[in-house]
Amino acid sequence: MMATTHALIGVVLALVVAPDGGLLPVAAAGLGGLFPDFDLYVDHRKTLHFPVYFSLAAFVAAVGAALVASPVALAVALFLAAAAIHSVMDIFGGGLELKPWEATSDRAVYDHFNGRWLAPRRWIRYDGAPEDFLLGAVFGIPALLVLSGTAQTVVALALAVSAAYSLLRKALVEVAERLVGTAPPELLVYVPERFVEDFR
Numbered sequence: 001m002m003a004t005t006h007a008l009i010g011v012v013l014a015l016v017v018a019p020d021g022g023l024l025p026v027a028a029a030g031l032g033g034l035f036p037d038f039d040l041y042v043d044h045r046k047t048l049h050f051p052v053y054f055s056l057a058a059f060v061a062a063v064g065a066a067l068v069a070s071p072v073a074l075a076v077a078l079f080l081a082a083a084a085i086h087s088v089m090d091i092f093g094g095g096l097e098l099k100p101w102e103a104t105s106d107r108a109v110y111d112h113f114n115g116r117w118l119a120p121r122r123w124i125r126y127d128g129a130p131e132d133f134l135l136g137a138v139f140g141i142p143a144l145l146v147l148s149g150t151a152q153t154v155v156a157l158a159l160a161v162s163a164a165y166s167l168l169r170k171a172l173v174e175v176a177e178r179l180v181g182t183a184p185p186e187l188l189v190y191v192p193e194r195f196v197e198d199f200r
Contacts, residue, residue: 001093002127002165004158005136006033009089010082011155012139015146018074026151028075032082036090045090045109052113054084092123093132099173100126128169136162 010033014025036054039047061077087109095105100120108120124132140159147155165172 001089001124001132002136002162003034003037004162004165005132005139006037006082006086006089007031008136008139008143008155008158009033009085010078011143011147011151013082013085014078015143017078021071021074023151024071024075025078026147029078029082030154032079033086035079035083036086045096045107049087049090049109050112051084051087051091051109051118052111054080054087058084091118092121094122094124094126094129095120099170101129101170126169128166130166133162133166 007030010029010031011026014021014029018025036045036048036050039045039049058077058080061073061080065073065077090109093108094100095103096107097103097105103120103122103125106119107117109118110116111118124135126132137159140155140162143155144152144159
């Protein structure tokens with residue numbers, strides 16, 4: 001699923017859990033929804049995706065936040081909960097292949113607890129699929145209506161990026177294949193190995 005979809009789900013989580021909490025919980029949950037995808041260039045869906053450990057950490061943090069009633073503790077709990085939701089939700093998306101709409105990969109998310117890759121369920125066929133955009137919109141539009149100011153602008157931008165990416169998703173792969181095919185070797189040194197292998 002798109003990073004924007006995960007971030008928007010985090011934002012709505014914060015709005016439900018802490019409707020009067022201000023921007024801190026919203027920002028923390030939105031960032032938590034994005035965080036696992038920071039491993040995009042380093043062993044994606046393994047380095048920062050922890051479906052079991054993020055879930056356990058979120059539970060402990062939620063108990064802690066309930067006991068201490070601190071805005072920071074709540075923000076930490078929401079960050080971890082959104083990261084856990086992201087890590088689990090990617091199991092229901094497509095695999096790690098270059099063209100996930102072809103459904104050739106058996107790897108969705110690495111389960112560090114059990115030491116194995118979990119297979120993709122493909123309920124959302126691939127990141128940027130129409131159903132991925134619709135899922136993001138289901139969460140993004142209510143957030144857009146509830147929030148104001150900078151937060152509302154960020155949500156609107158996330159929805160716009162989601163729409164553009166969904167429209168261009170397959171074309172972007174074709175462009176990347178052409179670029180890698182014509183790029184000089186000295187430039188390809190800066191591109192992660194797995195992308196170069198996939199694009200060739």
